[in-house]
Amino acid sequence: MSGRRQIRWHIAVFLAPAVLVYTAIMIVPLFGTLNLSLFNQTPERTTEFVGLSNFRTLFGDPRWSGAFWNALGNNAWFFVVHMLVQNPIGILLAALLSSPRLRMAAFYRTAIFIPTILSFVIVGFVWKLILSPIWGIAPGMLDVVGLKSLFAPWLGKEDYALTALALVSVWQFVGIPMMLIYAALLSIPDEVLEAAEMDGITGMSQFWKIKLPLILPSIGIISILTFVGNFNAFDLIYVAQGALAGPDFSTDILGTFLYRTFFGFQLQLGDPHMGATIATAMFGIILIGVCIYLFGIQTRLRRYQF
Amino acid sequence: MAQARISAGRSIAAHAVLITYTLIALFPVFVILINSFKSRKAIFAEPLALPTRETFDLIGYTTVLKQGDFFGYFQNSMIVTVASLFFVLLFGAMAAFALSEYRFRGNLLTGLYLALGIMIPIRLGTVAILELMVASGLVNTLMALILVYTAQGLPLAVFILSEFMKQVSDDLKNAGRVDGLSEYTIFFRLVLPLVRPAMATVAVFTMIPIWNDLWFPLILAPAESVKTITLGSQVFIGQFVTNWNAVLAALSLAILPVLVLYLIFSRQLIRGITAGAVK
Numbered sequence: 034m035s036g037r038r039q040i041r042w043h044i045a046v047f048l049a050p051a052v053l054v055y056t057a058i059m060i061v062p063l064f065g066t067l068n069l070s071l072f073n074q075t076p077e078r079t080t081e082f083v084g085l086s087n088f089r090t091l092f093g094d095p096r097w098s099g100a101f102w103n104a105l106g107n108n109a110w111f112f113v114v115h116m117l118v119q120n121p122i123g124i125l126l127a128a129l130l131s132s133p134r135l136r137m138a139a140f141y142r143t144a145i146f147i148p149t150i151l152s153f154v155i156v157g158f159v160w161k162l163i164l165s166p167i168w169g170i171a172p173g174m175l176d177v178v179g180l181k182s183l184f185a186p187w188l189g190k191e192d193y194a195l196t197a198l199a200l201v202s203v204w205q206f207v208g209i210p211m212m213l214i215y216a217a218l219l220s221i222p223d224e225v226l227e228a229a230e231m232d233g234i235t236g237m238s239q240f241w242k243i244k245l246p247l248i249l250p251s252i253g254i255i256s257i258l259t260f261v262g263n264f265n266a267f268d269l270i271y272v273a274q275g276a277l278a279g280p281d282f283s284t285d286i287l288g289t290f291l292y293r294t295f296f297g298f299q300l301q302l303g304d305p306h307m308g309a310t311i312a313t314a315m316f317g318i319i320l321i322g323v324c325i326y327l328f329g330i331q332t333r334l335r336r337y338q339f
Numbered sequence: 340m341a342q343a344r345i346s347a348g349r350s351i352a353a354h355a356v357l358i359t360y361t362l363i364a365l366f367p368v369f370v371i372l373i374n375s376f377k378s379r380k381a382i383f384a385e386p387l388a389l390p391t392r393e394t395f396d397l398i399g400y401t402t403v404l405k406q407g408d409f410f411g412y413f414q415n416s417m418i419v420t421v422a423s424l425f426f427v428l429l430f431g432a433m434a435a436f437a438l439s440e441y442r443f444r445g446n447l448l449t450g451l452y453l454a455l456g457i458m459i460p461i462r463l464g465t466v467a468i469l470e471l472m473v474a475s476g477l478v479n480t481l482m483a484l485i486l487v488y489t490a491q492g493l494p495l496a497v498f499i500l501s502e503f504m505k506q507v508s509d510d511l512k513n514a515g516r517v518d519g520l521s522e523y524t525i526f527f528r529l530v531l532p533l534v535r536p537a538m539a540t541v542a543v544f545t546m547i548p549i550w551n552d553l554w555f556p557l558i559l560a561p562a563e564s565v566k567t568i569t570l571g572s573q574v575f576i577g578q579f580v581t582n583w584n585a586v587l588a589a590l591s592l593a594i595l596p597v598l599v600l601y602l603i604f605s606r607q608l609i610r611g612i613t614a615g616a617v618k
Binding site: 041043044046047048050051052054055057058059060061062063065066122125126129130132134135136137139140141142143144145146147148149150151152153154155156158159160162163168170173174204207209212213216219220236250251254258261265267268288305309312315316319320323327 | 437
């Protein structure tokens with residue numbers, strides 16, 4: 034290339050609004066929070082710089098580290114349930130919906146997406162009602178099919194509560210993978226599918242051999258969105274079990290742990306510095322996961338232009 | 340003949356799966372709706388029964404409508420959601436185009452910088468955001484909420500849209516350049532129409548957390564005149580925990596508007612897809 038290329042102003046114009054709003058409203062305040070984790074309150078109500086000692090407390094002090102690992106473990110299970118239940122169901126529903134000449138596809142798509150548009154306030158309230166042993170829609174329904182002995186107050190038992198809430202969350206959010214995969218499936222050109230049909234690849238084998246490889250990038254996106262969403266989750270646990278994430282912290286995830294620490298609950302005072310420390314730890318965990326995806330998985334996915 | 344039978348069987352199986360899942364998805368909503376029209380006694384006696392002439396009762400709705408200004412709340416939610424959505428889609432698509440189309444120094448870094456926002460909940464910065472809004476005099480205005488939600492929605496919008504924009508054919512864009520179109524025209528006239536289904540998808544995902552958010556309205560705009568409907572109904576549920584009629588009616592009323600909003604966008608989604616834009 035001879036000479037310098039001229040400055041391409043249009044790139045700056047395209048990027049500027051998003052970068053400016055995002056930096057001012059999101060990044061700057063977030064760094065304010067991360068900064069908080071390096072300070073502590075002195076007895077004289079002033080703050081002092083303590084370096085990484087808050088992190089030493091979080092990972093080293095048994096009172097803090099026990100709660101932290103418990104929340105992290107629960108959060109990991111929450112994520113596993115979503116990956117094993119939510120995403121396969123989402124892909125299955127999208128594959129069925131995108132089959133040509135399916136009647137009432139719009140109705141199904143809308144109906145299945147409705148739980149996703151409900152607020153956590155509604156979702157938490159209604160599932161507590163349904164699973165409640167007192168008002169008892171679930172026990173009543175199991176009674177009708179003769180399985181009443183299977184009923185347990187799922188939300189109140191330590192062994193089941195987290196899984197039950199994870200399944201409620203799957204129920205609420207299955208529409209998101211469904212929609213993304215659906216859009217990806219519809220954008221596969223007809224010519225590709227017709228060519229496959231000419232070669233005698235139809236039905237199930239067409240899905241596995243032609244469509245699935247083409248939608249892999251979208252599956253990658255929903256996996257990482259699920260990961261990020263789950264490790265930021267808070268609202269559903271909060272509206273269903275409260276900030277204490279009962280019974281006996283068995284549904285405590287990082288979000289509720291952070292909330293309790295940051296804002297305090299009942300007799301415990303809020304501690305913005307330890308809260309910010311937990312927030313920073315969460316940030317680290319999510320960052321690691323996203324980097325594994327971006328550098329380990331996304332770069333290996335093949336993209337096709339049509 | 341055999342082929343036709345197989346495909347009929349397959350279509351019945353597909354419908355069976357879809358109907359089953361539809362029932363699972365709608366059942367809880369159905370429970371709320373039917374019980375909101377029943378008298379208190381009937382709610383407890385037979386939660387699954389449809390309202391009959393004896394059990395039909397509108398007491399819940401009359402209680403709700405007498406309290407608070409539901410129409411005003413609804414209007415506030417509508418303004419905030421639509422304005423934030425507009426800015427997220429416009430700014431997000433522009434940035435996604437720059438990132439997916441041009442090679443320039445710092446491309447990957449800018450992409451990672453913007454993607455950072457997907458990973459961290461904006462709520463972690465609440466204290467600093469509140470200070471910022473107080474300093475700029477935006478507390479208790481809808482503008483404060485619009486700004487926060489725009490920032491919140493942008494990272495995901497950029498991430499999804501740039502993934503879709505990478506699939507838009509290079510030949511088409513280069514043909515435009517050969518014809519002397521400016522980069523702005525290529526973006527607005529050629530690329531934007533092609534990614535409309537993706538835009539509708541992003542719109543739906545951006546809209547839901549905005550409409551349902553409780554946190555920022557509570558902190559940044561709690562005044563009566565700028566209250567959103569989610570905050571309004573939450574306050575209401577808090578006051579009337581034991582008044583089940585009123586709570587169920589309030590929940591039903593809170594479902595309706597977002598359902599309508601979703602139906603509007605989902606029609607756009609269908610139109611975008613059936614126009615065959617991407618194909």
